[in-house]
Amino acid sequence: MPVVIRQTTPFAGQKPGTSGLRKKVTVFQQPHYLENFVQSIFDSLTDYAGATLVLGGDGRYFNREAIQVILRMAAANGFGRVMVGRGGILSTPAVSCIIRKHRTYGGIILSASHNPGGPTEDFGIKYNIGAGGPAPEKVTEAIHSRTQAISAYRIVEGGEPIDIDRLGTQTLDGMAVDIVDPVADYAELMAELFDFAAIRSLFASGFKIRYDAMHAVTGPYAKAILEGLLGAPSGSVVNAVPLPDFGGGHPDPNLVHAHDLVAAMSGADAPDFGAASDGDGDRNMILGRDFYVTPSDSLAVLAANAPLAPGYARGLAGVARSMPTSQAVDRVARELGIPFFETPTGWKFFGNLLDAGKATLCGEESFGTGSDHVREKDGLWAVLLWLNILARRKEPVDAIVRGHWARFGRNYYSRHDYEGVDAAAAERLMAGLRARLGSLPGTALAGLVLSAADDFSYTDPVDGSVSSQQGIRLLFDDGSRIVYRLSGTGTEGATLRVYIERFDLDRHDRDTQEALADLIALARDVADIEGHTGRSEPTVIT
Ligand code: VG1
Ligand code: CO
Numbered sequence: 230m231p232v233v234i235r236q237t238t239p240f241a242g243q244k245p246g247t248s249g250l251r252k253k254v255t256v257f258q259q260p261h262y263l264e265n266f267v268q269s270i271f272d273s274l275t276d277y278a279g280a281t282l283v284l285g286g287d288g289r290y291f292n293r294e295a296i297q298v299i300l301r302m303a304a305a306n307g308f309g310r311v312m313v314g315r316g317g318i319l320s321t322p323a324v325s326c327i328i329r330k331h332r333t334y335g336g337i338i339l340s341a342s343h344n345p346g347g348p349t350e351d352f353g354i355k356y357n358i359g360a361g362g363p364a365p366e367k368v369t370e371a372i373h374s375r376t377q378a379i380s381a382y383r384i385v386e387g388g389e390p391i392d393i394d395r396l397g398t399q400t401l402d403g404m405a406v407d408i409v410d411p412v413a414d415y416a417e418l419m420a421e422l423f424d425f426a427a428i429r430s431l432f433a434s435g436f437k438i439r440y441d442a443m444h445a446v447t448g449p450y451a452k453a454i455l456e457g458l459l460g461a462p463s464g465s466v467v468n469a470v471p472l473p474d475f476g477g478g479h480p481d482p483n484l485v486h487a488h489d490l491v492a493a494m495s496g497a498d499a500p501d502f503g504a505a506s507d508g509d510g511d512r513n514m515i516l517g518r519d520f521y522v523t524p525s526d527s528l529a530v531l532a533a534n535a536p537l538a539p540g541y542a543r544g545l546a547g548v549a550r551s552m553p554t555s556q557a558v559d560r561v562a563r564e565l566g567i568p569f570f571e572t573p574t575g576w577k578f579f580g581n582l583l584d585a586g587k588a589t590l591c592g593e594e595s596f597g598t599g600s601d602h603v604r605e606k607d608g609l610w611a612v613l614l615w616l617n618i619l620a621r622r623k624e625p626v627d628a629i630v631r632g633h634w635a636r637f638g639r640n641y642y643s644r645h646d647y648e649g650v651d652a653a654a655a656e657r658l659m660a661g662l663r664a665r666l667g668s669l670p671g672t673a674l675a676g677l678v679l680s681a682a683d684d685f686s687y688t689d690p691v692d693g694s695v696s697s698q699q700g701i702r703l704l705f706d707d708g709s710r711i712v713y714r715l716s717g718t719g720t721e722g723a724t725l726r727v728y729i730e731r732f733d734l735d736r737h738d739r740d741t742q743e744a745l746a747d748l749i750a751l752a753r754d755v756a757d758i759e760g761h762t763g764r765s766e767p768t769v770i771t
Contacts (some may be wrong), residue, residue, distance in 0.1 A: 230388045231403045232305040237261045237268075239377050249355025249363075251341045251720050252435045254291050257352045260383070268382035269375035270337070270356050271306045273368060277334050279309035283327045283357075285319025285411065286339025287446040287480075287509040288471035289346030292317045295339050297390050304404040305383035308334075311404065314411035317393050318351070318471060320446045320510030322599070322607035323415040325361040329603065330414050334450070335359050340446075340509035343481035344720065347474035351720050354684055360584055362604025363577040366696065411451045419454060419610065422540030422602055423617045424628050431620040432460045437500035440612065444472040445480035445507040450609055453650040459616075465500075480507050482514035482596055483771045484521065495519050502619065502626060506608035511576075512596040513608035515615055517626025523741075523771075524640050525555035528592030530633050531614055532561045533728075535590060538617040540602065545589040551575070551686050552700055553712045553728040554594040555642040564637070573687050573699035574714065576606050580704040581691035586690060594644060594728065631737065638734040641744040645767035646716075649756065655715055655723035658761040662701045662713060669703065674751050677705040703755065711752045725762065727752050742770070 237512070240262060250266055257263050271277070282303055296317045303311050312327060315318075317339075319327070324336045341353035356364045356372065380429075383401045392399065399406045400585040423652040432438075438461050442448035448469035455461040468476065479486040482505035494503040494516045503516035534546050535541035548562050549570035562569035570588055572578035576597065582588040583601045588647070592598040597606035615626075622629060671683040681704040686697040700714035709731040716724035729748045733739075742749070752758075759765050 230385050232383055232402070233386045234381050234383055235261070235266055236381050237379060237381055240265050245535045249338075249353055251344065251351055251353035251718060253720060254348055254350060254352045257291060257295070260510070263295055263298055263354070264302065264382045264384065265376060265379055266354060267302050269372050269379055271302070272375045272379070274335070278307045280334035281310040281312065281331065282308050283312045283319070283324050283331075283333050283336030285314035285324060286317055288316070288318050288473065289340065289475070289508065290348055290350070290473040291352045292339050292473070293393065296351070296393060298384070299337060300391055300401055300406060301385040302383060304319065304402040305385045308404055310407060312407045312409050313391075313393055315394060315396055315408050316410045316411075318446060318449065320415070320450060322603050322605045322610065323411060323450070324357060325603035325605040326415050326418050327409070328357060329361040330418070333359065333675075338509065341420050341720075342509050342718065343479065343507040343512060344506065344718075345475065345479050348736045350474070357604075359491065360580060360604055361566045362580040362583075363575070365577055366578060366694070395622070396749060407429070412450050415450060416454050416458065418602060419613055420458070422610070423538050424620065426622065427620040428459050428613070428616045431616065432462070434618070436502070437462070437612040438465050438472070438502045438504070438616070439467065439490060439493055439500040441467050441482075441487055441503070441505040442469050443478060443480040443482065443487065443505055443507070444468045444470060444476040445506065445510070445611055446471050446537050446700055447510040451506075454609065458516070461577040461628055475508065482512055483769070485769050485771075487514055491516065491521070495689065502616070504615070507596070510608050511599075513598060513611040514596055515611070515626070517630075520627040520630070522626065522630055523555070523642055524592065524596045524598065525557050525594050525640065526630060526633070527611065527615075528554065528590070528598055529561050529637065530558035530567075530630060531598060531611070531618075532558050532590050533633060534618045534622070537621040538614055541589065541600070546586055548589040549579050549588040549591045551593040552702070553644070553714065553726070555640040555730050556576070556708065556732070557637065557640040557642075558592065560637045570690070573685065573696050575717070577695070578687065578689070580604055587690070594642070616622060617734045627748065634737040638732060639737045640730055641739070641741050642728075642730045643741055643745055643749070644771050645727045645729070645749070645752075645768040645771075647727075647762055647764050648719070648768040649722045650725055650762040650764065652723040654761045655725050658725065658756055659701065659713065659715060661761070662756055666701070674755075676747070677707060677709060680704055680706045709748060711748060711755070713756060725758070727758075727767070
């Protein structure tokens, strides 16, 4: 089969956002668009002749077509082997697991995460490095600048497409294509980390779980592990078949988009434990009966209880959270006497800390939790760690969280998203805040004194790289915070995210929005959100 060098022209590829390139499917379907980006990835890498890549996605619309194109380009660019999940399916954490276990050169993940899928919805592509994690900024910047200069790409043309549904090895112009079981390596890793016998006994005792895979990638993983290996009753995993349009829903595990699960977790007959995961399987939402665990609290509870799982029995080296994530986990770290790190938003910033052994557990307020077992956040891992803790502590979810608050105090926390606002208006709002950073501190607002205001900047403690303009923080003297940042993952207009937090040592039973009401009002006033965006209310509150 001939390798063809196709001439092309630079394209208006967006600056790779928080994770890879995300665009409408129709954009990816334009002639040469996907090819340009894939070639830009390859052109930014070195020494991969004969090397192995991992390739898979969350099963969304265009996944199978993109895999055929990428295989032909990998062959034409000299890769020796590509490992593809059967049916084109691999969750983001499973890709990270396979890269690490098989010591491959890197991997390509096809997903737009929690964004909807379908012919008129979103598609995405991201590159992971040999350590298993998202490409660091210097790589994503190299890829982006390559998209601005690219003039040709290499692709093998002719011959039959690879049968991605058949396990085993096929060849494409001399390159091996291994179609692998998407679940096996990942399931094996989970069995090493967690006390499967204890979780099996928990289910055998009548404990009920409802796991909503949201018709996204974790269905096969959850079925095999929860129902298969751990003996949860058949039917515990719902919406378990990955669909190209996720059944028409947003595969976003939050109170708004996973409302069916939230409803099912209410009332005396509800299961003991509820969980959901996102499109590509790296996010998680945790629910008890009539009880929602915020991701920030979940991280703190997991950090405080992780040694109950065999994989963490030796304790944690440290913990890390993204800057907007609540400070609940910091309190746990202080009590445990271990270091904690505050990083910019996005999992790639945890990579160096994990590689260097400085952090064992990491988390983000956006339903992301993970550890040093892979280099991505991992939805099903978080569910299994919770199950391990529940199996050992033999208390309900809400009792565990309330007990945590009684011990550490409660960080009331909420994120308000203003989605699809005018991009220029959002930029003006941020610029307006930035210009006033110097004049805000010292003012007494809503009974609190604003002690500092800054635009978060992070110096990586391992490689010294600096990431600036990572979000505007208003810091109050009692530890309360308001944070503003613009999303880097949307595909339409801009999304303004406002994060609000207040610590309360003694009162733990208040309604979150009420407990934060004055800070929420203040957050709107200080930034004049309505004046800039025309919105008086956020579109999503989590
Ligand atoms: C969002 C979240 C961020 C997360 C990112 C990728 O980014 O806020 O915490 O790391 O999505 O998550 P942004 O820039 O839109 O706020 V996912 O599940 O793509 O991998
Ligand atoms: Co995701």
